[in-house]
């Protein structure tokens with residue numbers, strides 16, 4: 001367990017993974033991280049599909065035209081869906097669950113990447129959400145927010161440079177117009 005601030009500095013999106021499998025206990029703890037995440041009114045509208053089957057990972061990697069190749073490289077992908085009829089904050093709730101999983105993965109020294117599904121489209125124009133619902137049998141009322149890919153890192157990314165954080169986006173006390 002690295003110091004939490006160090007963990008945030010070192011977390012970068014990883015899109016290439018080795019073939020090494022992930023320890024099943026770590027997979028369980030990554031899912032627990034999602035299940036422990038806070039949600040509006042504690043409705044917990046999310047559900048997760050854990051995919052390790054190579055053929056299915058390859059199929060899911062074609063859910064949209066671009067930026068989904070990390071799914072085919074990963075030994076594990078967790079599809080984050082939520083019941084849109086249960087909560088008007090399903091996107092926020094599902095986002096928090098997704099990020100909790102990414103942070104837990106980082107804590108294990110694993111790499112991860114968020115692959116956006118909602119409002120994205122395949123090369124044939126089909127909504128990526130429909131494609132993923134169809135591939136995995138997810139009911140219609142579930143929005144599919146994203147797919148979190150996880151695996152042992154097969155690429156090096158530089159840590160975030162704390163010297164380069166966008167402090168101009170932070171307003172102390174009241175909004176200051178920074179255009180002037």
Ligand SMILES: Cc1cc2nc3c(=O)[nH]c(=O)nc-3n(C[C@H](O)[C@H](O)[C@H](O)COP(=O)(O)O)c2cc1C
Nearest residue numbers: 011012013014015066067068070113114115116157
């Ligand atoms: C809402 C959201 C959607 C994203 N969608 C994708 C995606 O579809 N494919 C991808 O490879 N990365 C995706 N990313 C990862 C971003 O590209 C990445 O976080 C960003 O470039 C910053 O890099 P870093 O995570 O290494 O700091 C997404 C991230 C977020 C938060």
